[in-house]
Amino acid sequence: MSAALIILAAGQGTRMQSDLPKVLHQIGHAPLFVHAMAAGATLAPARTVLVAGHGADAVRAAAMAHDPDITVVVQNEQLGTGHAAAQARDALAGFDGDAYVLFGDTPFISATTLQAMADARAHHDIVVLGFQAADPGRYGRLVMAGDTLRRIVEFKDASDEERAITFCNSGVLCCSADPLFDLIDGTRNDNAAGEYYLTDVVEAACARGLSATAIACSEAETMGVNTRADLAAAEAVFQDMRRAEALETGITLQAPDTVFFAFDTVIGRDAVIEPNVVFGPGVTVESGARIRAFSHLEGCHVSAGATVGPYARLRPGAEIGNDAHIGNFVEVKNAEIGEGAKINHLTYIGDADIGAGTNVGAGTITCNYDGVFKHRTVIGQHAFIGSNTMLVAPVNVGDRAMTGSGSVITRDVPPGDLAVARSRQDNKAGLAVRLMDKLRAAKARKE
Ligand code: UD1
Ligand code: CA
Numbered sequence: 001m002s003a004a005l006i007i008l009a010a011g012q013g014t015r016m017q018s019d020l021p022k023v024l025h026q027i028g029h030a031p032l033f034v035h036a037m038a039a040g041a042t043l044a045p046a047r048t049v050l051v052a053g054h055g056a057d058a059v060r061a062a063a064m065a066h067d068p069d070i071t072v073v074v075q076n077e078q079l080g081t082g083h084a085a086a087q088a089r090d091a092l093a094g095f096d097g098d099a100y101v102l103f104g105d106t107p108f109i110s111a112t113t114l115q116a117m118a119d120a121r122a123h124h125d126i127v128v129l130g131f132q133a134a135d136p137g138r139y140g141r142l143v144m145a146g147d148t149l150r151r152i153v154e155f156k157d158a159s160d161e162e163r164a165i166t167f168c169n170s171g172v173l174c175c176s177a178d179p180l181f182d183l184i185d186g187t188r189n190d191n192a193a194g195e196y197y198l199t200d201v202v203e204a205a206c207a208r209g210l211s212a213t214a215i216a217c218s219e220a221e222t223m224g225v226n227t228r229a230d231l232a233a234a235e236a237v238f239q240d241m242r243r244a245e246a247l248e249t250g251i252t253l254q255a256p257d258t259v260f261f262a263f264d265t266v267i268g269r270d271a272v273i274e275p276n277v278v279f280g281p282g283v284t285v286e287s288g289a290r291i292r293a294f295s296h297l298e299g300c301h302v303s304a305g306a307t308v309g310p311y312a313r314l315r316p317g318a319e320i321g322n323d324a325h326i327g328n329f330v331e332v333k334n335a336e337i338g339e340g341a342k343i344n345h346l347t348y349i350g351d352a353d354i355g356a357g358t359n360v361g362a363g364t365i366t367c368n369y370d371g372v373f374k375h376r377t378v379i380g381q382h383a384f385i386g387s388n389t390m391l392v393a394p395v396n397v398g399d400r401a402m403t404g405s406g407s408v409i410t411r412d413v414p415p416g417d418l419a420v421a422r423s424r425q426d427n428k429a430g431l432a433v434r435l436m437d438k439l440r441a442a443k444a445r446k447e
Helices: 032-041 056-066 081-086 111-120 177-185 198-207 228-248 431-446
Strands: 003-009 047-052 071-074 098-103 126-132 141-145 148-153 167-176 212-216 318-320 325-337 342-354 365-367 377-379 390-392 395-397
Touching: 003 032, 003 081, 032 047, 032 056, 032 098, 032 111, 047 056, 056 071, 081 098, 081 177, 081 198, 098 111, 098 177, 111 126, 111 167, 111 212, 126 148, 126 198, 148 198, 167 177, 167 198, 167 212, 177 198, 198 212, 390 395
Parallel strands: 003 047, 003 098, 047 071, 126 212, 318 325, 325 342, 342 365, 342 377, 365 390, 377 395
Antiparallel strands: 098 167, 126 167, 141 148, 141 167, 148 212
8 A cells, every 4th residue: 555644744832942943953963854754754655745834934945855755735824633634635636545644743653663553554444553651641542442443532622531541642643545634624623622633533434434443652652842851852862772773783882872873874884983973964984984082973974994083073075985094183074085095183174185095294284265265185196295284275286296294385296296385494503592591681680
């Protein structure tokens, strides 16, 4: 059965105390709704519809950036979850598979759980995802009779008897798209909240002779984000999941609790990640690479056998070749570092190509920015850049060329040449001692 996703994300999230719509707050550097979409993506949906409302323009832009095929519809007034889901009707015209309604602020529903819902759909027209709540609080209650779900009652509308039920509604629901919108049309807002409840489709379906059931997932999966404290807790959950996954897939984390992953971090087997490493978005680390302590990486690729850090910073466009070494207090941005090249100390390499086997001395800087434009530095293979070389781009240094330490290189250096661009040293015989004696004598006269 083909699937479509309807992701509800119109709410403002007042309790976030934020100018940003709630679903744009991030976990692991990806907006909340992207996590819901990623779970849903495992159903290989034919269509994905995001229902935006508060901050719809910003939400649309973020959604399109993540998935250009997504359809974003706008719910202008937030009249309830049923009304929100109904906004997807036009976008799903002609679609005759199953619609899965997910909440954009609920990031941890697992692929396994969604698959279990899909399996249950074989026997029932509607499948609701429930959970046994440790503290059922204000969740909607699932009124079961055997494995039949009779109805869902919101806390506000529930009798004392119904409030005693601990099997609660996560909000996730799966139903054939065909009856779903008709069923929503039949719902009314004459309830305690004055809203059109998506949950009311269950009772309406039963009245039509359709069958509904609920399956259970762990309460942890249903965790929603309503406050900054929830967001911090969700980030912690995300990081713990990613750390566990990393360990399971053969990555060494020496101090897992101190390593922070992004949503899309990809690390190969047998890579070693030392303590206190932060991965921003867009990082790939290949098998057997080593990321040493206190390094910060984003938008970069580290090839097999390379070593990065300690205290290195790789910024977007850093391509680190096989077995290259990037050492302490080295920053690399938009630069390709060739196989086996070494840049070990206190260096800035930006907008550059560094050839295989080249050694870049301590304190080297590619002067890539003239205040308006960025320029490229191209260094060949097996070159030797002396310590504290300023490479004023655009500039090329050929294969096996050298620069003298302290040089300011403004012109190309041909292959094999040694460029020295600094003033010549002049030793004044005995002058240091004579100068000091003179200064000390002057001080003594003043005292
Ligand atoms: C909903 C369920 C409740 C369930 C709980 C789980 C209903 C009626 N109730 O209640 O049974 O236990 O979730 O957390 O469905 N939204 C819109 N437009 C709207 C209203 C909501 O897009 O008009 C979105 C919100 O942004 C949010 C989600 O739908 O992502 C859930 O809405 P919310 O108001 O939090 O529902 P609850 O009252 O918590
Ligand atoms: Ca909620």
